[in-house]
Structure formats: C-alpha cells, structure tokens
Amino acid sequence: QVHLEESGGGLVQAGGSLRLSCTFSGGIFSHYGMGWFRQAPEKEREFVASISWRDEITNYASSVKGRSTVSRDNAKSTVYLQMNTLSPEDTAFYYCAADYKGRFIRGGDSADYWGKGTLVTVSS
Numbered sequence: 001q002v003h004l005e006e007s008g009g010g011l012v013q014a015g016g017s018l019r020l021s022c023t024f025s026g027g028i029f030s031h032y033g034m035g036w037f038r039q040a041p042e043k044e045r046e047f048v049a050s051i052s053w054r055d056e057i058t059n060y061a062s063s064v065k066g067r068s069t070v071s072r073d074n075a076k077s078t079v080y081l082q083m084n085t086l087s088p089e090d091t092a093f094y095y096c097a098a099d100y101k102g103r104f105i106r107g108g109d110s111a112d113y114w115g116k117g118t119l120v121t122v123s124s
Helices: none
Strands: 003-007 010-013 018-025 032-039 046-051 058-060 068-073 078-083 092-100 118-123
Touching: 003 092, 018 032, 018 092, 018 118, 032 068, 032 078, 046 068, 046 078, 058 068
Parallel strands: 010 118
Antiparallel strands: 003 018, 018 078, 032 046, 032 092, 046 058, 068 078, 092 118
C-alpha cells in the first residue's frame, strides 16, 4: 500500500520561502506522477503543481507559476515543492498526491493516493 507523508510546513512571513517534501513508500516511486494540491479554510481543494512519472514534465497553477518549483528525487522517493515570495493567500493545507503512470490530467480526480497534508501559514 502506497503511503505519502508531507513535511516542511509551518509559519512563515510574507515574502519568505518554504520547501515542502513528500516521502513515498509502499510502491515504485518512479512509476508515479506526483502532485501538490492545497486547500485553504472554507475553500475547495486546488491544484498547485505536478511532475510526471517518466519524463518529469512539470505543470503549475497560474497562482504559483514563476515562484514555485516542483522536483523529484527518485533515489530518495521524494517529491519537493519549493515556494518563494509567499503571501497570506498561500495559507492552506498542502497535500501530496500520487498518480500511477500519470500526470494529473484530471487534476485531483487523477490521484490514486493522498497524503494527510502539512499546514502552511503565511503571516502578513
């Protein structure tokens, strides 16, 4: 059974940076597209970024494009999300997801597995 565990969340001031990590276990990491999603209080879950399983093609939501980088280390079975120039609007629970041999074409509906999330709070 695949297990995903996020880490790296916390409190950061506006303009700061964070790097989230998601460790993968219980399967063959390199066979999974990996994605990041977030959900702010009283808002729906939204796509943040993804990286495909074979050719590591990345995709970003317009709200984070240009200030975030998703990457993966197959040797460590870990996916990262580096976020810069954070604003209070980035405050949310951030969730890692895995899509078997996919790249989240259907957004969150493509996910086969989810982590439990890590909270990012950006203070103004």
